Amino acid sequence: MPNTVFITGATAGFGAACARKFAAAGWSLVLTGRRAERLEALKAELSAQCAVHTIQLDVRDRAAVLAAVAALPEPFSRVHTLVNNAGLAQGLNPAQTSDLDDWDRMIDTNVKGLTYCTRALLPTLIEVGGGTVVNLASVAARWPYPGGNVYGATKAFVRQFSYNLRCDLAGTGVRVTSIEPGMAESEFSLVRFHGDEKKAASIYKGAHPLTPEDIAETIFWVASLPKHVNINSLEVMPTTQAWQALGITRDAE
Structure with a gap:
């Protein structure tokens, strides 16, 4: 029987790329997201490769997550x-x-929603005899920048929550990893700037950012390692990005 992966926020970006990566390896998929039409399109795309179950879900709704x-x-x-x-x-x-x-939206989604999903699935992950939790943090969890205020704080929570989970889950066989991407081109900036496409595009101008597929590859690698190997945290940046206020250099012409 194939392994099963439960992916939140599967309708775009890293989540959709993860769905495609795990599907290509024959894993069964549980895909959640707020946009039902995108979930159904992804299910139609991937059902020929693996079993797919979709759930329209807002992770901020604790009762809905548990149900x-x-x-x-x-x-x-x-x-x-x-x-x-x-x-x-x-x-x-x-x-x-x-x-x-x-x-409020960042705290409710990035912190509370993540904890709801984790708590709901931990008993199952323990029961299967060595599950894996992969939490999406950010380089902003470690490296501050102007305007990062609450976003960076929520991702620092994700990183520290991951570490503390490792302590609580010692001896259960469940692994926990904090993945911390740097600049990656997806819908992230479009959402950050409330749909302002010009402002979102300016963030990536002249840079060579990570892609959702880069992060999906990393997540799949973490989940596929031998059961005795745990990656505690993994910081991933594009080559053009450095630490000076998380600034970027430009690709050579």
Whole structure:
């Protein structure tokens, strides 16, 4: 029976790329996201490669998360790997002019939603005899930058939560990894800037950012390692990015 991976935020970016990567390896997929039409399109695309179960889900809704996990049908109920991918940045203003609604949404999704999904699936991950939790943090968890305020703080939570999970889960066989990407081109900046395509595109101009496929490859590698190997955290940046306020250099012409 193939392994099963549960991916949150599977409708775009890293989540969709992970779905395709795990599907190509024959894993069964549980895909969640808020946009039902995108979930159905992904299911139609990948069903020829593997078994796919989709759940329209907002991870901020604790009751809905718990109910979705409890109702997983038998072929998908033995989840081996959880990819906590659902997350977002909102705004890039300094703290003193930031929108509190943006802060709430980041905390509710990046922190609370991630913990709800983790807690709901931990008993299953322990029961299967050595599951894996992969949490999507960010280089912003370690390296501050202007306007990163609450976003960076939520990702620092993800990183530290991952470390503390390792302590709690010692002896269970469950592995926990914090994946910390740098600049990656997806819908991330479009969401951060509330749909402003010009502003989002300017972030990547002249750079050579990571792709969702780069991160999916990394996540799949972590999940596929021998069971006695745990990657605690993994920071991944494009070659053009450095640490000076997380700035970038430009590719040579």
